Amino acid sequence: MSATGDSAANRDAPGAPLEYVLRLGDTALVLAQRLGEWIGHAPAIEEDLGLANTALDLLGQARLLLAYAGEIEGRGRGEDDLAFLREESAFRNATLAEMPNGDFGDTIVRQLLLDAYQVPLYERLSASRDPRLAEIAAKALKESRYHLRYSSGWVVRLGDGTEESHARVQASLERLWPYTLELFDADELDRAVVASGVGPDPRAVEQDWSIRVDAVLAEATLARPATARYRWYGKQGRHSEHLGHLLAEMQHLPRVHPGARW
Amino acid sequence: MHPNPDWPLYEIFVRARGGLDHKHVGSVHAADAAMALEHARDVYTRRLEGVSVWVVRSTDILASDPAEADALFEPARDKVYRHPTFYDIPKEVETL
Numbered sequence: 119m120s121a122t123g124d125s126a127a128n129r130d131a132p133g134a135p136l137e138y139v140l141r142l143g144d145t146a147l148v149l150a151q152r153l154g155e156w157i158g159h160a161p162a163i164e165e166d167l168g169l170a171n172t173a174l175d176l177l178g179q180a181r182l183l184l185a186y187a188g189e190i191e192g193r194g195r196g197e198d199d200l201a202f203l204r205e206e207s208a209f210r211n212a213t214l215a216e217m218p219n220g221d222f223g224d225t226i227v228r229q230l231l232l233d234a235y236q237v238p239l240y241e242r243l244s245a246s247r248d249p250r251l252a253e254i255a256a257k258a259l260k261e262s263r264y265h266l267r268y269s270s271g272w273v274v275r276l277g278d279g280t281e282e283s284h285a286r287v288q289a290s291l292e293r294l295w296p297y298t299l300e301l302f303d304a305d306e307l308d309r310a311v312v313a314s315g316v317g318p319d320p321r322a323v324e325q326d327w328s329i330r331v332d333a334v335l336a337e338a339t340l341a342r343p344a345t346a347r348y349r350w351y352g353k354q355g356r357h358s359e360h361l362g363h364l365l366a367e368m369q370h371l372p373r374v375h376p377g378a379r380w
Numbered sequence: 381m382h383p384n385p386d387w388p389l390y391e392i393f394v395r396a397r398g399g400l401d402h403k404h405v406g407s408v409h410a411a412d413a414a415m416a417l418e419h420a421r422d423v424y425t426r427r428l429e430g431v432s433v434w435v436v437r438s439t440d441i442l443a444s445d446p447a448e449a450d451a452l453f454e455p456a457r458d459k460v461y462r463h464p465t466f467y468d469i470p471k472e473v474e475t476l
Contacts, residue, residue: 167423168418171422171426271418
């Protein structure tokens with residue numbers, strides 16, 4: 119906490135609810151884990167490093183957010199406890215983040231959809247009435263802007279590339295699009311966070327997201343998919359069948375060797 | 381990992397901080413110059429090595445022929461008077 123943490127203004131400032139910080143932190147953590155799966159398998163060594171850099175940025179965001187979540191919870195759990203010792207149903211990440219990597223195009227489309235979400239989200243969270251959250255968001259924003267530049271560039275190359283790359287990346291978009299609805303579907307917690315000035319209105323984030331995504335799709339000569347009706351609710355702990363497998367791999371080592379260090 | 385299929389090679393130059401010159405640090409494969417710039421950022425500036433990056437197609441660089449090194453560079457060997465050794469360099473100047 120900053121030096122002004124005990125000023126009257128900050129003492130009265132609303133703190134973010136635990137669940138809300140978990141949503142942010144878990145989305146970053148799960149996406150980082152997915153991107154990490156590419157290491158050693160990317161189409162070129164330069165992309166291997168690019169994806170790993172993005173994964174590490176997201177992991178850094180997750181650490182700050184989960185450490186803060188642990189403090190809010192006040193039960194002595196740290197970032198590692200929250201990352202490695204929670205069950206699947208306790209994770210609050212957006213379902214989109216846990217979607218399998220598929221081919222490089224699938225990964226890049228998933229990344230674009232989430233980068234274009236995190237940028238306007240972090241922009242607004244930088245002005246959160248929760249000063250700790252505002253600090254974390256301001257740091258994460260610079261990273262996410264670069265991520266968006268990277269994923270946008272690749273979606274344009276693949277969409278406006280060969281006939282095959284265009285068809286494949288359009289198919290990725292159709293597959294992943296339904297999972298974006300959850301991001302903007304305000305539930306009780308989202309509304310409470312808006313009311314207290316801690317978080318942004320998801321509808322405002324959606325408008326910004328739409329503008330960014332549409333611009334990239336237009337340049338990539340890709341068609342925006344029709345809005346699907348089915349909604350996922352990973353942010354409420356109801357996940358696809360993919361998260362359990364991801365966690366099994368991610369959590370294996372700390373569970374089998376508790377307290378293991380390098 | 382697959383080899384980069386038909387991406388050309390780019391030479392990468394990084395400026396460590398304002399006021400210094402760009403130094404050659406290595407090369408990357410990329411489909412075009414814009415991608416080379418991103419690859420250079422991801423490969424060569426991960427540990428805060430730079431504030432500016434240049435990329436140049438490797439084939440655009442004309443290099444001197446090592447076989448001609450004697451003719452090109454040997455004549456300078458016995459001309460020590462060309463070194464400006466008589467200047468006093470102020471201590472404050474770090475990067476002359």
